[in-house]
Amino acid sequence: xxxxxxxxxxxxxxxxxxxxxxxxxxxxxxxxxxxxxxxxxxxxxxxxxxxxxxxxxxxxxxxxxxxxxxxxxxxxxxxxxxxxxxxxxxxxxxxxxxxxxxxxxxxxxxxxxxxxxxxxxxxxxxxxxxxxxxxxxxxxxxxxxxxxxxxxxxxxxxxxxxxxxxxxxxxxxxxxxxxxxxxxxxxxxxxxxxxxxxxxxxxxxxxxxxxxxxxxxxxxxxxxxxxxxxxxxxxxxxxxxxxxxxxxxxxxxxxxxxxxxxxxxxxxxxxxxxxxxxxxxxxxxxxxxxxxxxxxxxxxxxxxxxxxxxxxxxxxxxxxxxxxxxxxxxxxxxxxxxxxxxxxxxxxxxxxxxxxxxxxxxxxxxxxxxxxxxxxx
Numbered sequence: 001x002x003x004x005x006x007x008x009x010x011x012x013x014x015x016x017x018x019x020x021x022x023x024x025x026x027x028x029x030x031x032x033x034x035x036x037x038x039x040x041x042x043x044x045x046x047x048x049x050x051x052x053x054x055x056x057x058x059x060x061x062x063x064x065x066x067x068x069x070x071x072x073x074x075x076x077x078x079x080x081x082x083x084x085x086x087x088x089x090x091x092x093x094x095x096x097x098x099x100x101x102x103x104x105x106x107x108x109x110x111x112x113x114x115x116x117x118x119x120x121x122x123x124x125x126x127x128x129x130x131x132x133x134x135x136x137x138x139x140x141x142x143x144x145x146x147x148x149x150x151x152x153x154x155x156x157x158x159x160x161x162x163x164x165x166x167x168x169x170x171x172x173x174x175x176x177x178x179x180x181x182x183x184x185x186x187x188x189x190x191x192x193x194x195x196x197x198x199x200x201x202x203x204x205x206x207x208x209x210x211x212x213x214x215x216x217x218x219x220x221x222x223x224x225x226x227x228x229x230x231x232x233x234x235x236x237x238x239x240x241x242x243x244x245x246x247x248x249x250x251x252x253x254x255x256x257x258x259x260x261x262x263x264x265x266x267x268x269x270x271x272x273x274x275x276x277x278x279x280x281x282x283x284x285x286x287x288x289x290x291x292x293x294x295x296x297x298x299x300x301x302x303x304x305x306x307x308x309x310x311x312x313x314x315x316x317x318x319x320x321x322x323x324x325x326x327x328x329x330x331x332x333x334x335x336x337x338x339x340x341x342x343x344x345x346x347x348x349x350x351x352x353x354x355x356x357x358x359x360x361x362x363x364x365x366x367x368x369x370x371x372x373x374x375x376x377x
Contacts, residue, residue: 037323044330045099053096056337060085060092062354063340070353074274077287078350079158080135081343087127088336094120095333098191106189114191115177122176122208126169128298128335129216132291134161136223139284143230150275175204202309209309213302220291227288231281277349286346293342297335301328 064085072078094117101108108114138158142149179197182189193201277283304325343350 037320037327041323041326041330044327048330049096049099049333052333052337053092053099056092056333056340057089059337059340060089063343066350066354066357069357071272071274072349072353074155075278076138076153076155076158077135077278077283079155079162080131080138081290081339083131083162084128084339087124087131088339090120091124091128091336092333093117094124108191109182109189111182114182115180118180118191119173119176122212123169123173124336125302126173126208126212127166128294129212129220130165130169131162132294133216133219133223134165135287136220136227136291139287140223140227140230142279143227143281143284146279149279153278155274173208179204205309209306213306217299217302220295224288224291227284231285272349289346290339290342293339294335298332301325301332304328 064082067073067078067082067085073082097113097117098108108117138153142153179194179201180191181194182191183194184190185192304321308321308325344354
């Protein structure tokens with residue numbers, strides 16, 4: 001493989017794939033060795049990413065619809081899960097654009113589009129960790145102060161907190177838009193950091209790494225330990241909740257043959273009390289499962305990325321490290337595409353709301369068609 005091809009290959013892994021432009025250098029690289037790691041990475045990039053994008057977008061959209069259209073939107077943990085769906089979709093979109101640009105039409109080398117999707121890759125990484133921190137803070141408050149949690153842990157306050165952290169992240173990452181550009185290297189246009197800004201970006205990326213990964217990961221681990229300790233020393237009722245955490249907590253209304261019984265605003269989860277549901281200890285247990293899934297998928301990638309940024313100064317990453325980072329980046333993307341599967345598995349309320357939503361829509365459609373037929377007659 002020629003040097004220019006390797007330059008492109010490394011640029012795709014580092015800049016377009018992971019958003020780690022601090023490792024990007026403008027030197028000539030040696031040829032890529034014929035190693036299984038790079039062959040595997042090439043296959044994952046070619047076939048795995050579009051598959052994950054398709055599945056992930058579908059799951060994220062469905063999760064958002066199920067939560068927003070049912071009583072689950074009144075439960076604060078599910079408001080955070082809906083925020084995950086939005087952020088995850090943005091990340092997948094930012095990741096698929098460079099992939100599609102290589103194979104369909106290269107929009108990634110258009111000024112403006114280059115900066116926007118490059119910006120989104122960092123923005124979503126930041127929001128993913130801090131939404132996790134906020135979710136665990138809310139769960140810890142529920143565990144330690146259950147009496148006050150019904151008052152203070154409301155969907156409105158949760159949405160306000162999410163808006164504040166989102167605005168903060170949007171403003172703080174704006175520097176990415178004016179320090180990157182489309183430049184030409186060896187006759188090839190690429191979306192990269194502007195060469196004269198590389199030194200400044202290295203400093204900013206170290207600061208960003210501290211607040212996008214190091215601080216939230218330590219806070220996350222502390223909150224998990226705190227929640228588990230509280231769970232362990234809690235009342236025996238908590239143990240009964242663990243044994244029954246997979247059982248349904250609501251009853252689904254059976255399908256009625258009388259279409260007229262469907263209300264204008266149907267009740268999807270019968271007997272569902274959002275405030276009471278929010279304070280249940282088993283919900284905290286399930287949220288911790290989701291957070292552990294995020295840690296399992298994201299921690300190796302972010303830890304290696306942080307090490308390269310903070311210790312290597314952004315210029316001395318070896319080809320082997322670049323290969324492993326690229327592989328971890330593909331695994332890292334699973335977090336943004338498969339969380340919806342977890343929601344279906346561990347939350348019976350989520351499955352029930354989804355099924356009831358389908359029932360109501362089908363019955364409403366049948367009812368509408370029946371009325372149209374009667375009108376025609």
